Amino acid sequence: xxxxFQNEEFRQRCRRERLLSSYGHRKVKLTTASSHSxxxxxxxxxxxxxxxxxxxxxxxxxxxxxxxxGDTDRVEWKDLFDVYNFPPYPIPGLDPIISxxxxxxxxxxPMHFHGPTFAEVIHGRKRWFFHRPTWVPSFDPNxxxxxxxxxxxxxxxxxxxxxxxxVGPGQVIYFPDRWWHSTLNIDTSVFVSTFLSxxxxxxxxxxQSL
Numbered sequence: 001x002x003x004x005f006q007n008e009e010f011r012q013r014c015r016r017e018r019l020l021s022s023y024g025h026r027k028v029k030l031t032t033a034s035s036h037s038x039x040x041x042x043x044x045x046x047x048x049x050x051x052x053x054x055x056x057x058x059x060x061x062x063x064x065x066x067x068x069x070g071d072t073d074r075v076e077w078k079d080l081f082d083v084y085n086f087p088p089y090p091i092p093g094l095d096p097i098i099s100x101x102x103x104x105x106x107x108x109x110p111m112h113f114h115g116p117t118f119a120e121v122i123h124g125r126k127r128w129f130f131h132r133p134t135w136v137p138s139f140d141p142n143x144x145x146x147x148x149x150x151x152x153x154x155x156x157x158x159x160x161x162x163x164x165x166x167v168g169p170g171q172v173i174y175f176p177d178r179w180w181h182s183t184l185n186i187d188t189s190v191f192v193s194t195f196l197s198x199x200x201x202x203x204x205x206x207x208q209s210l
Contacts, residue, residue, distance in 0.1 A: 007083075007084060010080070020049060031066065031099060056108075058146055062143065067102075069103065074137065108182060108185055110182050116175065118173070119192070124189030126149075126186065133177075
């Protein structure tokens with residue numbers, strides 16, 4: 001999807017100098033770049049950008065690679081998220097949940113799946129690889145996408161090859177529920193995913209909050 005809605009104000013706020021000057025003192029939580037991200041490490045955004053957000057080392061496994069994606073305090077970051085325009089395509093019974101990320105070139109997440117999602121690139125480029133939900137996975141969840149691309153991808157044949165595309169600034173990709181996918185940030189990138197999660201009825205929400 002290209003040019004269907006505008007996020008220019010959000011894009012300007014996500015430029016490196018604006019992030020550092022306006023939000024550098026705020027905390028973000030880093031997770032491992034593996035299929036099963038268990039580790040979380042809170043750091044200041046300016047420390048992450050200046051000292052940690054470098055290119056992926058191909059010899060470093062995913063469970064030892066920390067990067068920022070997803071777990072951001074929505075109250076603390078409300079002033080930034082409020083200027084983001086969600087994709088204008090609601091799905092009945094599903095609510096949008098925003099996830100915000102910053103990552104260096106060569107980083108990404110190996111094959112995994114979740115619910116239906118819109119994913120937009122704000123800055124940089126992101127390469128996507130997809131397999132249908134019926135695909136039988138055979139991969140190391142701690143092997144980075146970069147290493148898989150360099151060492152394994154050239155030897156894939158036929159149905160072993162994933163569907164793939166590259167998403168650039170201002171472009172959005174949508175994929176349905178339970179599609180296997182992996183990602184690779186071609187450049188240093190800023191990106192947003194809008195996960196579509198089942199709505200919680202108001203009565204049930206109140207009961208869960210007690």
